[in-house]
Amino acid sequence: MPTFAANLTMLYTDSPFLERFARARASGFRFVEYLFPYEYEPHALARALEQNRLTQVLFNLPAGNWGAGDRGIAAHPDRVAEFRQGVARAVEFAAALRVKQINCLVGKRDENVPLDEQRRVLVENLRYAAHALAEQGITLLIEHLNPYDVPGFMLVTPNAAFELQAQVDAPNLKIQYDIYHAQRTAGELAATLQKNLARIAHIQIADNPGRHQPGTGEINYRFLFDWIDRSGYTGYIGLEYAPQGTTEESLRWVSEYGYSL
Numbered sequence: 001m002p003t004f005a006a007n008l009t010m011l012y013t014d015s016p017f018l019e020r021f022a023r024a025r026a027s028g029f030r031f032v033e034y035l036f037p038y039e040y041e042p043h044a045l046a047r048a049l050e051q052n053r054l055t056q057v058l059f060n061l062p063a064g065n066w067g068a069g070d071r072g073i074a075a076h077p078d079r080v081a082e083f084r085q086g087v088a089r090a091v092e093f094a095a096a097l098r099v100k101q102i103n104c105l106v107g108k109r110d111e112n113v114p115l116d117e118q119r120r121v122l123v124e125n126l127r128y129a130a131h132a133l134a135e136q137g138i139t140l141l142i143e144h145l146n147p148y149d150v151p152g153f154m155l156v157t158p159n160a161a162f163e164l165q166a167q168v169d170a171p172n173l174k175i176q177y178d179i180y181h182a183q184r185t186a187g188e189l190a191a192t193l194q195k196n197l198a199r200i201a202h203i204q205i206a207d208n209p210g211r212h213q214p215g216t217g218e219i220n221y222r223f224l225f226d227w228i229d230r231s232g233y234t235g236y237i238g239l240e241y242a243p244q245g246t247t248e249e250s251l252r253w254v255s256e257y258g259y260s261l
Helices: 017-027 042-051 077-097 115-134 158-168 179-185 189-199 221-231 252-256
Strands: 003-007 031-033 055-060 101-104 139-143 173-178 200-205 236-239
Touching (some): 031 236, 042 077, 055 236, 115 139, 139 158, 173 189
Parallel strands (some): 003 236, 031 055, 055 101, 101 139, 173 200, 200 236
16 A cells, blocks of 8 residues: 655645645645745644644755755755755754655756766765765655756756766665656656666656646556555655645545555
């Protein structure tokens, strides 16, 4: 049986963020994730988790100025100090929230910097972050994003993420495999999962087109969930989609597919 986690950045967005925890619990969720915790006090987030009997499974490293278009800073030579300060800040939040996985969005291509230099800095920063997180028993993740939603992103296919993982060569560096992004760039979902299962520590989902809930697009999630289950995957599956209708209405697929939260 897949273990689903509500992505509180994408779901229940008609409620203020701290009220989404209670709505997730009311829907039946036991696990949650979201992009960033940093605009809130750690104790306020920890209290929301505890009051609603929820476990947080994931958040991202600081990714720069999101509103200005940043999608990570790990590949930017002029922001190394900022990146490493962000690692320390993430470790503090992880301790307060008891989170054991932190995702790194690597950032966009900077045409003013040689590509080889960006790649060198990225590898060095990931090695630094992996070591710092390993000391706390935390897994570092990297994620591929499709270039249609995020033009210029430096990891646009699962294979690019796997190659970077091998280059960094850190035992606690794993892949966050996002099925929506993978479908938009590479396809071969089942085969990729089967071949690379040991390298994948977290899965996220949305259908395509539209990035809505399973059953609204072209991806055969009934097949994929069964495939993932039979593969022996024991991690979480984050529901990182934009609901059609209310979030509660969008969750009907869970019982229709024979699952529970």
